[in-house]
Amino acid sequence: MDNLSQYNEVFFEEAQEHLETMETLLLAYDIDAPDMEELNSVFRAAHSIKGGSDIFGFKALTGLTHVMENMLDSARNNELILTTDLITVLLETTDVLKNILSCYREESEIDWEIIEASKARLGATLQEVTGSGERVDALLEEDGEDQGFGFFDNNDDEDEEDQGFGFFEEDFDVVKDSTNEEDVGFGFFDENIGESNETPSEDENIGYGFFNDEPQVETPAQGNIKISLPTDQSTTPKILANKTAPSKTSETKSEASSIRVETNKIDKLVNLVGELVITQSMLNLIGSEVHESIADKMQSALIELERNTREIQEAVMSVRMLPISFVFNRFPRLVRDLSTKLEKKINLVIEGGNTEIDKNLVEKISDPLLHLIRNSVDHGIEMPSKRMEVNKDETGIVKLSAAQRGGEIVITIADDGAGLNRERIIEKALEKEISLPEPLSDNAVWQLIFEAGFSTAAEVTDVSGRGVGMDVVRRNIESLGGRIDITSAAGIGTVFTISLPLTLAILDGMTVEASDQVFIIPLVNIVESIQPIAEQIKRIKGKQLLWVREEYWPLIDIGKTLGGNTTATNLETGIVVLVETSKQRFGLVIDSLLGQQQVVIKNLERHYRRVEGIAGATIMGDGSVALILDVDSMTQFIQLNL
Amino acid sequence: MAILQQGNTSSMPAKEFLTFVLGDETYALDIMTVKEIRGYEPATKIANAPSYIKGVINLRGDIVPIVDLRIKFDIGEATYNEWTIVIMLNVRDRVVGIVVDGVSDVMNLEAEEIKPAPEFGVAFDSRYLHGLAALEDQMVIIVDIEELISSDEIGVFESA
Helix, strand or coil: CHHHHCCHHHHHHHHHHHHHHHHHHHHHCCCCCCCHHHHHHHHHHHHHHHHHHHHHCCHHHHHHHHHHHHHHHHHHCCCCCCCHHHHHHHHHHHHHHHHHHHHHHHCCCCCHHHHHHHHHHHHHHHHHHHCCHHHHHHHHCCCCCCHHHHHHHHHHHHCCCCHHHHHHHHHHHHHHHHHCCCCHHHHHHHHHHHHHHHCCCCCCCHHHHHHHHCCCCCHHHHHHHHCHHHHHHHHHHHHHHHHHHHHHHHHHHHHHCCCCCCHHHHHHHHHHHHHHHHHHHHHHHHHCCCCCCCHHHHHHHHHHHHHHHHHHHHHHHHHCEEECHHHHCCHHHHHHHHHHHHCCCEEEEEECCCCEEEHHHHHHHHHHHHHHHHHHHHHHCCCHHHHHHCCCCCCEEEEEEEEEECCEEEEEEEECCCCCCHHHHHHHHHHCCCCCCCCCCHHHHHHHHHCCCCCCCCCCCCCCCCCCHHHHHHHHHHHCCCEEEEEEECCCEEEEEEEEECCCCEEEEEEEEECCEEEEEEHHHEEEEECCCHHHEEEECCEEEEEECCEEEEEEEHHHHCCCCCCCCCCCCCEEEEEECCCCEEEEEECEEEEEEEEECECCCCCCCCCCCEEEEEECCCCCEEEEECHHHHHHHHHHHC | CHHHHCCCCCCCCCEEEEEEEECCEEEEEEHHHEEEEEECCCCECCCCCCCCEEEEEEECCEEEEEEEHHHHCCCCCCCCCCCCEEEEEEECCEEEEEEECEEEEEEEECHHHCECCCCCCCCCCHHHEEEEEEECCEEEEEECHHHHHCCCCCCCCCCC
């Protein structure tokens, strides 16, 4: 087992992927027009998990997936029609499987009761649907080894209900006899058309009417045809199976063309490329000073190097990018569950799932999106009855879309619900003693819902309404360097727009100088930069404030708080950068502005420790290190200063 | 290290130590922790850091802190010129640079050559010492550099 345990991680990841595939496909499953190919994929996923877990000895997974697999198998053989209830049960089973998987992963105790309960549930639902106790027992029976095939054998012997296979062969013979053609399927149909013209009214089932006319067909065969519906369907999977063969091979091909790489290897690569870019720009500087005969050669080589470096950088960065569907795919399930719970009818539309986004962002954007979608489902979309009243379609639409615009990823969550209620928000804000902004524009009112402790839901449901969500959403998004905007119209709906930087590794910043050291202020925080005049500088308790735009701005002297200066910068010769965070606005006193540039963010905590007021560091073109300010956490310096 | 001190030296190969100078004293550290030795370059200062933390530098894309042991232990003179040496150390999966007066030699020491350190007389707390050794007629203080750098006293690492 020890030899195997090194592969455990691979199994966990694959099983996780298989479970996600199952969930996605089950959600997309259309009961009225079942797609056999999809059902086959679900079955294959279940089968892979079963096989894998058996090898690695994760018995809890094996047992449960086995029951599930059998159920899916009967479904794809059309012995079982999947109903909404059945799909719900199957989805719940995937949840249980996910739990078991993470139990194994964390090596924690496995709750066998849940597994047994889940098995029993599968069985019970199955029994309800099929009404056949025998079948259920067969499904639930756990054989450890090769149940899949054992089950088939059973079927062959039973011979009463499962004409599928026994009959199928006969059917084949019959057809062959009648047409004597190799291309059985099509020959059969062609002839059928011709002959069915003659006997159109004789039998409702035209296709099989043909059989009746056929002289060679014997009575027992006809008997089979009478119960013809299952046959009709059992041919379908057979044909489909043939069709799927090529697509299956293409799937395997795409699997082989990708490999799993640990993220830290990629991070290292990204770091090294960043370093390469710096070395390259240093070389460029040196190269421009060369005046000898080699100058020309040197220049062209340097240009070549520059182009190659840029291409390497782009290629490496693209390795870190993942389609945003990694996040989006979790939501159809959520919406389905929530709408069932809330008895609302909701259609989730997803667009732009292919938009690529930095891997680190993918993980961090998931929670805020979850909150927002919950919010749209719970508060946005009205109850079906209410929607009917206002002449809207009974089914509400929540649209989740992503697109790249310039250097940003824009994610929108739009619902066609009631829209935000301006009066109620203001009322609530007053009740919670949240100060109202001036002027009270719609936009300013909408922003109020992001205040801590704000929630307009009349009562707290387990879906949302605890009022912890929205302020966390905004904080999370801002910590990713993004921002969130709301537009809303009463009766028409609400749109949340999230703008995020393409990658976490790069930041648009203003480089500034204070106490002979270079700092970077994130551009998103900057309101404006001014050179204060004497009249604007006010003093309270010996501390300086700046009077700009009818507002007092507290000041933080960067040179003193971060640069190690002992004396304060002279305000009248310095520059004040006015910045804004979600909590507060203030001014940063610096010596001079150097310029605006994109910088690669490096973690300071990798080799050192967290520093208050500093978000990270970056390497400048000359190879030196500059610190990036964490404007959000700098507010604490104000309190210390005042 | 514990095994070494138990004196099972016959089968144990000698360990290599890098000796360096702080003030008048010669110190040694396990050469396996040394990543590289380089000249001092000005570091970017870090807010609210103790004076012996000179700041951070760019070591091929990594932002690495620099600790001046001369300031920390108040030995030698903290001058910075072209001969000032920084030893880049790999400690507990992190990289930290230490500024010393000079690097002198690499020496082989058998475990039995390392004598227990006295409780006093050196700048370092005895917690961070492996012991003393004699190199010709000079005394070499063997530092447990991993323990020292990751200690709260230096404060480079987040205290647990």
